[in-house]
Amino acid sequence: MTKQLIIIADNLQITNQTIERAIVNYDPEPIATMVKKCEAAGAQAIDINPGPIPLNTKEKMAFLVNTIQSATDLPIVIDTANPAAIYAGLKENRKKAIINGFSLESVKLKKILPLAKRFNVEIIGYLLHPDGHVPANAHDRLQIAVEIFKACENEGIDKNNLIIDPILPPLNWENGPFQALEVLSVIKILPELLGFPVKTVVGLSNLTAGKGEKAKKLLLERTYLPMLCASDLSMVLVNIFHHETIKVAKAYNTIISKDIFAWEEI
Amino acid sequence: MTKQLIIIADNLQITNQTIERAIVNYDPEPIATMVKKCEAAGAQAIDINPGPIPLNTKEKMAFLVNTIQSATDLPIVIDTANPAAIYAGLKENRKKAIINGFSLESVKLKKILPLAKRFNVEIIGYLLHPDGHVPANAHDRLQIAVEIFKACENEGIDKNNLIIDPILPPLNWENGPFQALEVLSVIKILPELLGFPVKTVVGLSNLTAGKGEKAKKLLLERTYLPMLCASDLSMVLVNIFHHETIKVAKAYNTIISKDIFAWEEI
Numbered sequence: 001m002t003k004q005l006i007i008i009a010d011n012l013q014i015t016n017q018t019i020e021r022a023i024v025n026y027d028p029e030p031i032a033t034m035v036k037k038c039e040a041a042g043a044q045a046i047d048i049n050p051g052p053i054p055l056n057t058k059e060k061m062a063f064l065v066n067t068i069q070s071a072t073d074l075p076i077v078i079d080t081a082n083p084a085a086i087y088a089g090l091k092e093n094r095k096k097a098i099i100n101g102f103s104l105e106s107v108k109l110k111k112i113l114p115l116a117k118r119f120n121v122e123i124i125g126y127l128l129h130p131d132g133h134v135p136a137n138a139h140d141r142l143q144i145a146v147e148i149f150k151a152c153e154n155e156g157i158d159k160n161n162l163i164i165d166p167i168l169p170p171l172n173w174e175n176g177p178f179q180a181l182e183v184l185s186v187i188k189i190l191p192e193l194l195g196f197p198v199k200t201v202v203g204l205s206n207l208t209a210g211k212g213e214k215a216k217k218l219l220l221e222r223t224y225l226p227m228l229c230a231s232d233l234s235m236v237l238v239n240i241f242h243h244e245t246i247k248v249a250k251a252y253n254t255i256i257s258k259d260i261f262a263w264e265e266i
Numbered sequence: 267m268t269k270q271l272i273i274i275a276d277n278l279q280i281t282n283q284t285i286e287r288a289i290v291n292y293d294p295e296p297i298a299t300m301v302k303k304c305e306a307a308g309a310q311a312i313d314i315n316p317g318p319i320p321l322n323t324k325e326k327m328a329f330l331v332n333t334i335q336s337a338t339d340l341p342i343v344i345d346t347a348n349p350a351a352i353y354a355g356l357k358e359n360r361k362k363a364i365i366n367g368f369s370l371e372s373v374k375l376k377k378i379l380p381l382a383k384r385f386n387v388e389i390i391g392y393l394l395h396p397d398g399h400v401p402a403n404a405h406d407r408l409q410i411a412v413e414i415f416k417a418c419e420n421e422g423i424d425k426n427n428l429i430i431d432p433i434l435p436p437l438n439w440e441n442g443p444f445q446a447l448e449v450l451s452v453i454k455i456l457p458e459l460l461g462f463p464v465k466t467v468v469g470l471s472n473l474t475a476g477k478g479e480k481a482k483k484l485l486l487e488r489t490y491l492p493m494l495c496a497s498d499l500s501m502v503l504v505n506i507f508h509h510e511t512i513k514v515a516k517a518y519n520t521i522i523s524k525d526i527f528a529w530e531e532i
Contacts, residue, residue, distance in 0.1 A: 171521065180521055184496060223517035226492035230450060251489035255437065255446055 004253045005229055008077055009043035009240035010203065012068075014051030023050055026063050032071035039072050041240045042250065047077040047100065050085065058088035065092040077124075077237075083111035090119040099123040101165060104130040104147055113155050122161045124201055125152070127186070134169050138182040141166055142193055145186070149194050163199040163235065164190060170209040171220065180207065180224065187231040199234040204245070222248045270519045271495055274343055275309035275506035276469065278334075280317030289316055292329050298337035305338050307506045308516065313343040313366065316351065324354035331358040343390075343503075349377035356385040365389040367431060370396040370413055379421050388427045390467055391418070393452070400435050404448040407432055408459055411452070415460050429465040429501065430456060436475040437486065446473065446490065453497040465500040470511070488514045 012034060014020050022030040035046055046068055053060050061078075065088075068076055075096035078089045086099055099116055101124030102108040116123035125148040127141040128134060135141045145164055152162050166186040169179045187200045207224055208217035222245045225236065229252045238245060278300060280286050288296040301312055312334055319326050327344075331354075334342055341362035344355045352365055365382055367390030368374040382389035391414040393407040394400060401407045411430055418428050432452040435445045453466045473490055474483035488511045491502065495518045504511060 177521055177523060219513055219517045220521060223492050223514045224521060226489050227496040227518075227521075230493040230496035247485055248489045251485045252493075255443055255486060255490060255493075257443060 002232065002256070003234060004256070005233060005249055006044045006235040007042055007240065007246065007249050008045040008047050008201070008235055008237045009038035009041070010047045010049070010205070010237045011038055011240055012046060013049045015049075020051075023060055023064065026060075028063070028067040028070070031064065031067045035068050035071040035074075038240045039074060041243075042246050043074060043240045045075040045077055045096075045098070045235070046072065047079045047237055048089075049079040051080075053080070053082055053085050057082060057084045061085045061088035062092045065089045069093070069095060081108070081112075083107075083115065086112060086115055090115060090121065093119075093121075097121045098163065101126055101163075102151075103128045103132070104144065104151070105132060106130065109151055113151060113157070116152075116161060117155050117157050120158075120161070122163055122199075123152075123157070124163045124165050125149075127164060127166045134167055134179075136175070137178075138185040138189070141182070141186045142189060145190060145193065149198075159194075159196055159198070163201050165201050165203070166190075168202050168204075168206040171207055172210050172212070184227055184231045187228065187233055191232075200232075201235040201237060202228055202233060203237040204228075205237075205239060218242060218244060221245055225249060226252055268498065268522070269500060270522070271499060271515055272310045272501040273308055273506065273512065273515050274311040274313050274467070274501055274503045275304035275307070276313045276315070276471070276503045277304055277506055278312060279315045281315075286317075289326055289330065292326075294329070294333040294336070297330065297333045301334050301337040301340075304506045305340060307509075308512050309340060309506045311341040311343055311364070311501070312338065313345045313503055314355075315345040317346075319346070319348055319351050323348060323350050327351045327354035328358045331355045335359070335361060347374070347378075349381065352378060352381055356381060356387065359385075359387075363387045364429065367392055367429075368417075369394045369398070370410065370417070371398060372396065375417055379417060379423070382418075382427060383421050383423050386424075386427070388429055388465075389418075389423070390429045390431050391415075393430060393432045400433050400445075402441070403444075404451040404455070407448070407452045408455060411456060411459065415464075425460075425462055425464070429467050431467050431469070432456075434468050434470075434472040437473055438476050438478070450493055450497045453494065453499055457498075466498075467501040467503060468494055468499060469503040470494075471503075471505060484508060484510060487511055491515060492518055 012019055018030050038046055048064055050064055077098045077100045078086050079100040090097055102112040103126040127144045166183045168183050170176055191197050204221050208220055225248055278285055284296050304312055314330055316330055343364045343366045344352050345366040356363055368378040369392040393410045432449045434449050436442055457463050470487050474486055491514055
């Protein structure tokens, strides 16, 4: 625990109907408003997940990136599996951007990974098997991490532009609690395994995906978050309007701030 | 993180005026009521801190231990630096008891540590310098832990009866944030250093002792608690009526429970 946790808002998703309508209608206002709200709530980066974008891919991504850039200087996390959309977004981007992301799946290695090199931006690598399956344990994740790292090296990507997502499965999977602890081990071990302070990111809502009471889900998420932090997680993807969770993230940054007055300011 | 966190209520303190009056008047009812409330709120052990007890030491401790035993079967943590009081308490005790505790201070080694052997109970060892000063870092704490362990061995105490308190200073000390992270390291390293799964305990309220808004203190405490848990802390001493903190402690136990249905019950 030597670094401040970076909070990425995951609120700009196609599953949000306001955002979906705004994209379809090329209406910047709801998107700009959301972005400003995210920043005010403490977001340090904005993840945009526009869905598959089958129609007018380039125009829609260009619109999204430009709309967000006009509303904030925060980094943009381009969260889509569509290489053309990523390309269109990066072409418009004039600030810090992160590609979210690639895996060992062959089409992603060929079409998405090279974009990180071409645009010299950070890219998130998922610790998934090439067929998209979630690894069963920490050991398998670490083997995949080595492959991911090698793929970046082969592509000529600066290792400091790699961010690893260990892939957190839901607690309500059969081996969910076990997996939640394995993910913590992976985050702890990765820097030693790869020989440099590799950055890591986790999508916190994955922990409680599926059925369940919202209050319980949020309690589990804000309990697990400091455990991730204690493993030295770099970034968390989170609903920035989950107020209690964000308070915990900020309190963590206060605890490790080494500034004795910081905790008077939270 | 392989074991469930044990929650010890620190509510039976002489600083609580109701408790103080009950002790002075040998009035069991307020104490029994408090103990039952603690148990209902999730306490798995009851810490009693009766203060220095200058008068009628033996009678007061006998009264306290008997009153608590009549109200609950939970273990009693005898939290005093007065060897005569500890002796009197252990003599009355017919359930599980823990001595809280001893340090390398010579009078404690001579008068308190032998009681753990004599009564075959667990004892908390504080990672303090012999003069009572708080160690400056993890390294000093680990050196002291080795001395504490040796002292137990010399006394013929079963190592499984040793519980180590790394001593958590307040965040608002000059090096408080640094110390909070050093304490986590110590908890992580101790089992490997001593060669067995040594148990650990932390007094959570120490983190925010001193001035400060209560809401901020509680936020910091419930953020730091899962970090302690991620270091595999065994027991936490906590105000059992700090509802949000206790929820987090229980959520942690749910996450590591390996029972996929457990999280539906929190």
